[in-house]
Amino acid sequence: MDRLKLVLPNIKYKESIMDYKNEFIRNGDSMDGTAGLANAQSFEEWYQAFKDNLKEETVREGLVPATTYLAIDETNKLVGMIDIRHELNEYLLNYGGHIGYSVRKSERRKGYATEMLKLSLEKCKELNIKRVLITCDKNNIASACTILKNGGEFENEIIDGHEVTQRYWINLL
Template sequence: MPELVSPSSHYQQSFIQAVREAQAAGSGLGDTLNWDVTQMEADFESVLADLRRYEPGHELPEGFVHSEHLWLVEGDVYLGRASLRHTLTPRLREFGGHIGYEIRPSVRRQGHGSTILRLTLERARGLGLDRVLITCDTDNLGSRGVIEGNGGVLEGEFVLASHPKPIRRYWITL
């Protein structure tokens, strides 16, 4: 059964393999596509520290909110990741929302996207959030499927000066 865990060196090899996969496919969240894999292999502790830098207890740079990274794993295999913002800024309210996620290319279309969002919603509920905003590009049918399958209610479709494509905003009541 897939489960959500905090980022840990236990999954280092599998995680780095997944980053390679995403970069080869050119499909994944922006930071995944930009990671320097050689640097990651040399110093995975820095990667983990970087992923934890906005967690509660850390001092936040101006304009940032607390957030956490969660990894979907099954056994020793890394499947994907989510980030959960604990609050919204005006910018996240416009685009980005509370939750972002990706599933590694080799295991897509198997329900893992739906699972990572379902489990991240449970975590958000545990933190005391009563509803969450999730946004995606209008043409991202996979993400739309994930959100709608988890009860997302469409706020609308929007064109933003700051983003090249039309987007959708959905709310999920927890």
Template structure:
């Protein structure tokens, strides 16, 4: 597997991010995990502004928590492989379902070990925030996500049925 790095999104990544979005859409995926509303913003610049607000305790929306969204980029060709959203704390909603981390991998790069590496790098980032353990959740039917979490030390705490009728698994990872 090629070496990857997590980087803060910047204007210079715009074309690569738009390509990342298009690949998901071309595969019938309209929701990008771990991207902090990327596809819901009216422009790339608006998304960058949103991320800046999300990372600042004084400007984050009252129903959200401070978070950092990063791009996972393959070093040799600078291709965006995925995104990861790291929440610095949990509110009631995130404690019940979402957890500290959401991440996604572009369709053409799945099943190559990148998600496991992206989560590993994200957990290292969580340590820099002073977190001692993190919560990560996934749908039970999404066995690749469960395997990614388990490979990074995730211990299943509970399962529950979400409002969409799907079974959710909640894991904790000690850092």
């Protein structure tokens, strides 16, 4: 399965990251696990926020320390992004979880999300996270399948208005 590698963003990937963002915008997709890429006005703005959010001392207000990775395939193409939150605040405990991820539309249905999540769980072990919470929208069957394939155990659903969030735990012990 090792078709992907997770790498930290850097200036070398600027064009790929902006192309990734533009593909999501063109398709009207949600950019989950991209550390706010959707709202960044430029690569430089996004990259500074990414660096700030790596450490407790510099994390942006209202956020928790997190590491965002690029999922790069064997041809060096950016196929997905995944964000690992080092800890949970109340919002993440209910709705966001430890990990958020997305795969560009042109690369979906190839098993990349499952592989990305598997690789990110190894990163969680390095961060000494023993139980990983992953959530998804109840209507996102593909994401639920990805979580289950990686050992996710369904805990419950949280209803917020018309939105239903499913919560899964993965034990890394």
